Amino acid sequence: MKRKNSIYSQILESTSEGKRMLAVLIDPDKMTIEMVSNFLIKVNASIATHIFVGGSTVDAFVTEKIVSEIKTQTTLPIVLFPGDVSQITNKADALLFLSLLSGRNPEYLIGQQVKAVSILRDISLEVISTGYLLIENGKETAVQKVTNTKPMSVEDIDNIVDTAKAGELLGMKLIYLEAGSGALQAIASNIIQKVKNEIEIPLIVGGGIRTKEQLENAYLSGADMVVIGTAFENNESFLDSLKSNMID
């Protein structure tokens, strides 16, 4: 089946033009269908460019319902960021096909991806191969627990850079530096800079970003796209402060 690649093309175009992308992460485990409408009004008025949907532990079919609801409330692209194969639905526009390169658990390096094929075979969802690197942040995160892998040490930047580069050389289309949802420390500038200098594919950074300063810092360090979830869940006025007509 021929697959679309329009979402990835847009990401490449924005990256080459230096346009900042912001993905709002909606965890179906934390947001109910009833909450979507009000939240999306704020998202639509903000500088957000993408909506990511996913979580580490989400009940089957919940994702599909919430994606369908989100779709009625926004024109922004909806990209799945799944914790496992049960979260794949063709109601979304694209899927981050994640491989957890920072860990050595075969289930999250290739096992889940093999299981996804029988679902993907029958649907035309855009698939974007993504090298996913979990970096330590000062506390244990859901990704770490669920995948039973260790995050990469912030002391070993060479290893982080080489792992990101290996993902690119394997043909991955995006690299995602993840500090983990609700991280105490977001990904440090020097890590973002060094990874960005090494790779040519777009770079996504997420985990623990709570302020405009941290967001700005991630972009200035080289993130092409930043993902924020927890800060918007806890404080929707943060979203208001990122209005699309905002003049800095």
Ligand code: 1GP
């Ligand atoms: C988590 O990178 C995302 O997978 C976003 O993290 O919830 O901390 O913003 P936060």
